Amino acid sequence: MKRILIIGAGRSSSILIKYLEEYSKTYGWKMTAGDLDINLVKEKVSASTRAIAFDVFNEHQLNTEVQEADIVVSMLPARFHPLVALSCLKYSRSMLTPSYESHEVSEMKTRVKSQGILFLNEMGVDPGIDHMSAMQVIDRIREQGHELLSFETFTGGLIAPGSDNNPWHYKITWNPRNIVLSGQEGPARFVQEGTFKYIPYHRLFRRTEVIDIEGYGKFEGYANRDSLKYIEKYNLQGVPTVYRGTLRRPGFCRAWDVFVQLGATDDSYIMHHTENMTYKEFINSFLYYSREDPVRTKLYQYMHIDQDSDVREKLEWLGIFDNTKIGLKDVTPAQILEHILCRKWALQPDDKDMLVIWHRIIHRDKSKNTPAMHTSSMVVTGDDPVNTAMSKAVGLPLGIAAKMVLTGQIKLSGVYIPTVKEIYEPVLRELVTHGIEFKEKIVPVV
């Protein structure tokens, strides 16, 4: 009897738990799911799963639970994975996570391999499904002997058109803290037509490009973290353009940039006297002093926002000039901004989210010696605010991979991200049966 340990029962875990509970019936597996908040677990599991209060910093509990499991899926915030990984190393247990492979976990490579276990990271979405679908196309192009000229990929966690009823065309469909901090992981890095490019955070949201996805309209994309890392991971050495991006609806980035320019997304210091500060005073603390100008006037003047700009509508709609008190103590600007956004961008009971992935790959045809553009896109919509598209797209690949490791369909050992055929082929195939499918199109480049 195989045993599965799932750590973390946040929003992204609901579909994962459901999926693995389903297969546990078939295979007779035993599941344990734990979270600091046991009620969060209880909401998500059926009677067959053991729900526990779990504290990753309780070393004894961590070791006991890991030792009793055959496989561990860590849904904790990324910074806690190394702790889980160390325990998994200790008891030779495989570990799956949806997070970016951290430096600490990368360094465990040799020990993981020698123990015959698998640490599979970036197995959700952005990173995850995007890796798998991209590599499938890239590998196919290469197998046909064509030369890769350009690889671009964009992912966005957005709101479905039917629930899109605010001027930002955006709601909180994933971790709100990460929404506020998006782009702050160092400069965005990529290679374009052979030139390495670097965009500092304070310019990121003004360097967007427009993307049109058939049936879903226009989006704008901004560069996502360090694309250069993926040259090696995707085996794209020498390819002139390699770019990973994040999608928003058009107009979002320019308005968001106002917060970036102000310094309102800064998470590095505690502001003074925030408890009795109003939203308007929060904004004012980033503006020049004036005896006469109201805060609104100062902001529009400082940011060169014209009277007819749609940025005004977006900012006004958020209520940033309200005299509402923040009521939070010892917080950073980013935490205050998150607080303001959560009030307005919350998913409503009838809301559905939408996840979009779009790849654009250009290759030079081996026989015709002409370039051809390959687009591949996926759009998934959530069922409701619990069973979101994001939860499906994170939970299903993880669940499928966990199942395949337990049933022996995936036999790899070592530290991996899902860029290898042995993982992406069966996982993508099963994802189709769950409605997660890519539409491909090849057109000649004029």
Add this chain to the structure above:
Amino acid sequence: MKRILIIGAGRSSSILIKYLEEYSKTYGWKMTAGDLDINLVKEKVSASTRAIAFDVFNEHQLNTEVQEADIVVSMLPARFHPLVALSCLKYSRSMLTPSYESHEVSEMKTRVKSQGILFLNEMGVDPGIDHMSAMQVIDRIREQGHELLSFETFTGGLIAPGSDNNPWHYKITWNPRNIVLSGQEGPARFVQEGTFKYIPYHRLFRRTEVIDIEGYGKFEGYANRDSLKYIEKYNLQGVPTVYRGTLRRPGFCRAWDVFVQLGATDDSYIMHHTENMTYKEFINSFLYYSREDPVRTKLYQYMHIDQDSDVREKLEWLGIFDNTKIGLKDVTPAQILEHILCRKWALQPDDKDMLVIWHRIIHRDKSKNTPAMHTSSMVVTGDDPVNTAMSKAVGLPLGIAAKMVLTGQIKLSGVYIPTVKEIYEPVLRELVTHGIEFKEKIVPVV
């Protein structure tokens, strides 16, 4: 016989060494000066001083030398002071530095006090002379019973008018690395008319104000680090405006901001392929890709620099569009920019630098109940590229303080910055005899 240990023999140490050698003759003190590069020491000392090759990471050497000294002056980069401080604690030796008091050193407060020794930081200039001259005025105003309404102070290490022959009106008169990184220590923080204000780094150089100093013309000032820290240090609780700033000549900041906006001052990551990269390609790596536009055009377009803007002249003069190779490997953008600047902003043999400090303090007169503005300014010019104004303004206060500790004129123990009368009164008095003098003026505020 008292012994003095001076660690670090960079540019700022020359006057310090000369000053203490002079008084060593009078008092029969014995001096040791050390630096990683012993030749740097030998250039600066006379035969009476023991010159040694000194490595702060050589714990044995550090402990031996500290133990043999009565007082230690650390001229090392700020990050090394805690190492020296630990050794000074071990052997109960007083330590003087020109650097900002670090968190690590602050935390040694109780132990330093209980050992009866003195750790005196911020004893050069900005921080240093500025503290002393400001506190002298502030204390005097308070003793007269007036109410403080506003405290602003600006310091700039600049080039003397006679040597000012480039469009930036700037040359490297102090640590070039710190010139490039200036402003990156977190958001600038200050209080203005009772409102706490925060300026992120990427906005800092566009939030300047103009200052006119009689006989020296106009300057522009930008906010310097965390002024809020000085509310406590200067005892300015409740004062509506507290602002510390850095001075440049007008037009500097707007042009410098181009590098900030590009991301060219970023010191957090290593760029790719910099060895064979040209200056122009360095600039291009921060710009959008274009099949047609030359780098120069892209930069001016991206930064909205009009054809008649003086920013163009400044940038062109630096040679940033040259095809000169950088020739450096594994370097950050900030290191490359420093390399480009050093070529053009180097002090020439006949050049003289200039140090400017300017305070503006407003108080409400006790008897007349009207506000009055108090300005206090100091301008010091260097003798040559070795005996710079900066070297005098850093070395003299340190030397004077060291002398006064050794002769028992300063009897304090604990961790201090020179905001106490016992230090600033005698030091400022002696500085006047070296030509470092403040001109004061009081005018009513209209």
